[in-house]
Amino acid sequence: MSEHSKTVIRFLDVERVHGSGQQAVRALGPISLDIGPGEFVAIMGPSGSGKSTLLSLAGALDRPTLGRVLIDGQDLDGLSQRQLAELRRRVIGYVFQELNLLPGLTAIENVALPLELDGFPIAKARAIASEALAGVRLQALASRFPDDLSGGEQQRVAIARAFVGERKLLLADEPTGALDSVTGELVMRLLREHCDRGRTTVLVTHDASHAAWADRVLYLRDGLLFDEVGDRRPPVGATS
Amino acid sequence: MTVRHSLLAMLADQPAHGYALKTGFETSTSGTWPLNIGQVYTTLARLRRDGLVEPENLDDHGPRQTWRITDKGRLALEHWYESPVLDDPPARDELAIKVLLAVATQEVDVSRILQGQRAATMERLQSWTRLKRQADPEQEIPWLLLLDALILKAEAEIHWLDICEQRLSQGRHG
Numbered sequence: 162m163s164e165h166s167k168t169v170i171r172f173l174d175v176e177r178v179h180g181s182g183q184q185a186v187r188a189l190g191p192i193s194l195d196i197g198p199g200e201f202v203a204i205m206g207p208s209g210s211g212k213s214t215l216l217s218l219a220g221a222l223d224r225p226t227l228g229r230v231l232i233d234g235q236d237l238d239g240l241s242q243r244q245l246a247e248l249r250r251r252v253i254g255y256v257f258q259e260l261n262l263l264p265g266l267t268a269i270e271n272v273a274l275p276l277e278l279d280g281f282p283i284a285k286a287r288a289i290a291s292e293a294l295a296g297v298r299l300q301a302l303a304s305r306f307p308d309d310l311s312g313g314e315q316q317r318v319a320i321a322r323a324f325v326g327e328r329k330l331l332l333a334d335e336p337t338g339a340l341d342s343v344t345g346e347l348v349m350r351l352l353r354e355h356c357d358r359g360r361t362t363v364l365v366t367h368d369a370s371h372a373a374w375a376d377r378v379l380y381l382r383d384g385l386l387f388d389e390v391g392d393r394r395p396p397v398g399a400t401s
Numbered sequence: 402m403t404v405r406h407s408l409l410a411m412l413a414d415q416p417a418h419g420y421a422l423k424t425g426f427e428t429s430t431s432g433t434w435p436l437n438i439g440q441v442y443t444t445l446a447r448l449r450r451d452g453l454v455e456p457e458n459l460d461d462h463g464p465r466q467t468w469r470i471t472d473k474g475r476l477a478l479e480h481w482y483e484s485p486v487l488d489d490p491p492a493r494d495e496l497a498i499k500v501l502l503a504v505a506t507q508e509v510d511v512s513r514i515l516q517g518q519r520a521a522t523m524e525r526l527q528s529w530t531r532l533k534r535q536a537d538p539e540q541e542i543p544w545l546l547l548l549d550a551l552i553l554k555a556e557a558e559i560h561w562l563d564i565c566e567q568r569l570s571q572g573r574h575g
Contacts, residue, residue, distance in 0.1 A: 207567060353534065369559040370552050373526035374534075380519075388516055390523045 167234060169330050169361040170196040170219050175228035177214050188214040189384045191228065196363065198329070201356040203364045203372035206381035212365045213334065215381065219363055220332045221249050233329060250278065254323030256333040262307040262315055262322075269294060269303040272322045279326055293321040297351055313344035320348065324355055331355060331362045337371055349374045404436065404444050409453060409470055409478040416457055416469040419445060431544045433551075453477055496558070500565060511569060519562045526555040 176190030189211035196202050196219075204212050217223040218230050221237055230237045233252045240248065254275075262271050269290050276286035294300050297317040307315055316336060323331055333352060337345035345368075353374050356362040364375060372378045380388040404426075411417060411425045419441045426436050445468055448454040453474035457467040470478070496518060503511045533548045 207563070350534070368556070369523065369526060370530070370556040373523065373530040373552070375527075378523055378527075388520060390520045391527060 168195045168197050168231070169200075169233055170194065170363070171229075171231040172215075172218070172225075173229040173231075175218065175225045175230055177211075177218065177223065178226040187384055189218070189381075190225075192384070192386050193228075194379075194386065196361060198361055199356065199359045200377065201353065201362045201364070201375040203366055203375035203378045204381060205366060205369070205372050205378060206387070210381040211384040212381055214384075216332055216334055216363065216365050219330075220253055220255060221245050250275070252329050254326070254328040254331045256316075256319050256323045256331070256336045258335050258338050262318060264307050267304050267306055268299065268310065268314075268318045268321075271307070271318055272325060275322060275326050289325055290321070293325045294318070296324065296354075297321045298347070313340045313347075316340060316344075316348060317351070320351055324351075329361060331360055333362065333364045335366055336364070337366070337368065345371065404440060405448060406478060406481040408441065408444055408448065409474050409481070412454060412468055412470040413475060413478055416467045418465055418467050420464065422468075429543065431547050433547060448474065504569070512566065515562045515566050519559055522555050522558050522562070526552060526559070529555070 172192055172194040174191045174193055176192075177188045179186050179188055192211075192215070204215060206212050214223070218225060218237075219232065221230075221232050221240075224230070224237050232248060235248060237245065263274070266274065269287060272290035272293050273283070273286040276289055277283060281289070291300065291303060294303050297320055299314060299317050299321065302310060302314060305314075307318070310318065320336065323333075331352070336352070337348050340348065349371050352362055352364065362375075364371070366372050375391065377389060377391040379386060380390075407426050407429075408422050411422055411429075417425065419438065422445075423436050423438050423441050427434075442464075445454060449456070449468075451473075453471055454468045455471055457469055500511065500514060503509050503514055529548050529552050533545065533552070536545050536548065538545065
């Protein structure tokens, strides 16, 4: 059980306020939260409820105004910009709405890029990327450029890219946004499989049927944690 | 009407006795809507009265009697398949009634009702999603179709609860 003793994401009385004085707007908090290894957590809530702010903090893309955010045991507050960047690259995979695939690189080159940045030799990075593309059922399209792929295919490339490199934490912001329901379900299935291999996953979604793939569903309202449904840990036997 | 037409649909495929119809219905619908054997026999009696089915063996009045569909029965079945299902007037919806009464009478905290219901529906949605994960997408298509239907209805319910919450809070602040 020692694997579960450490949290991957810990929020302690976190508040995020934008602006100051009379212009100050509290986007999130105060909120406290623990997400452990291998947990799949979905975050729901109306627009403006703080979902994206929470995800930015969990992704070390932003810092709290008050309170502490610990990612993989590291307090964001004590980290320099350079260390933050290092934490992001080493620990976190992102699947965001804007896919950020590099248009000049093929699918496989896009997926291999984070590995090359990790210092893998190109051939090794390509081999891992090829496997990741097979995992999202895209091996046949590995040498296509993003512009020659459909929206759903591009999304799967972005997911393969987030999966490589054994990162502990995967953050997904509406990853099924523009997809039809069958492709959306495939994406959820892939996220779930990835999580079942021990990776922590946090998904922001408007879609209750996608949130239902998670073990825990957190509802935000007006920046606060309003409700929580589900188990703290993956149900025993539910993993494949 | 559903049981009536379901029995006709199975008899159009092949003649069968009452118990086989019960198990056939339950298998086709993955056991989601259990069918009472008494209801099967009453329905068969009514279908016979209306000339839509007939017994194969006129001397047998027991449970082993095999039934077959008549030409009139096939027409009724064809008509059923061709008629879109319209819930008109809408079936009584306990949740909607509960919420509307809570809003109208102001006797209870509506937001607690909405929150409790959403949590319960989300838990069901999670358990159906787990079943979907375990289902074989090539071998269990009817089961998956049924799960899709249940999941979409639960999703719509959660969506509705969210809208209720937003409208009520706008009503309070506005």
